[in-house]
Amino acid sequence: MLASHFRKRWLCVKKKFKAVESKSSSGQKASTKGSESLDTIPEDMDISNTTIQDHDCPSLLVEWAHQRLPLPVHWFLSTISTIHDGIEAMSSFLSSDVPSPVRSVPVIWKLHSLSVTLLDGMSVLEEEKSRDVYEALQELYGQLLDESRVHRSTKPMPETGEKNSIEFLRFQSDIHESYSTFIETLVEQFAAISYGDLIYGRQVAIYLHRSVEAPVRLAAWNALSNARVLELLPPLEKCSADAEGYLEPVENNEGILEAYVKSWVTGALDRAATRGSVTFTLVLHHLSSFIFEDDADVKLSLRNKLAKSLLRDYSRKRQHEGLMLQLIRYNNQFTSPQPEWMKESETEKRFWFLTEACEGNASLLKEVEKLKSSLRQVQ
Structure with a gap:
């Protein structure tokens, strides 16, 4: 409520008018203030008829230009600076040797x-x-994210000599311990007002990136699934940053x-599969890789548990x-193309994995055979 009041009463162009108070019951005019006093803006002043002369300026710039409050000292770090294409975007054209306060801000905060x-x-x-600026910043930050991911995957940590953790976007650790609450609010807004807006969806999808720490990725997924809006996220190829950053390494x-x-x-993915959303691509990639790849690090009990759940769902x-x-x-799109015989x-190997996961359960083994038969019919 306070934010709405501040925006309407202080961030809009005000139109001054001369108001003469009516005579009081005693017949005397109300006294006027001295010339040295500041003009006041009545709280109940009607601003519906005010006009904005700056037709070429976006509303965000007009608001800053006409407000009666000073600019904050950190205004130049704002990612949504509306000066031309934004200070952030302009800083990207500077040489790497030129110091820039904008560059020193970690990508997680951006x-x-x-x-x-x-x-x-x-x-x-x-x-x-402002939409163009926002989209340009998404593209720029996606590039920064890709660069950080590649750099960390190849550069060992000086303390141990081991490779840096892939999950370096620690929103919960670096920004706020209750970041999952922020994610839930963001997804709630996305579900309520976005109507599947591409740019909005790209911003939400970034929290499913493999560089994001696991608790935040889980919070984002659960919020999207519970709200039944998994299908509103864009396809993988339209998300910020490279596709590989969402798919590799395999989720464990x-x-x-x-x-x-x-x-x-639960069926929350059904429409996402139809629309080709990034959410369905993530599930296909990570579940297929985890269940069917012969990896020594894969927990056999978890693999069997996941496979059984999918087979039981198929039976129903x-x-x-x-x-x-x-x-x-x-x-897997990141592996070399295979000939038909391979x-x-x-x-056949994948059906063997499913058979092993059944652990002798006769009803589940029947479902595996049905899948084999169905696959032969569509080939």
């Missing part, structure tokens, strides 16, 4: 600031100029893998047959 902007509604995305967090399966069996929901076949036939061998 990504967070873009998200914070959306908590105030869709206004920044509804205006063409038990909580996140179980959340993927839960969304699958025949409409999920297509999803199961996609899971079995999924080909693909057939890989398919």
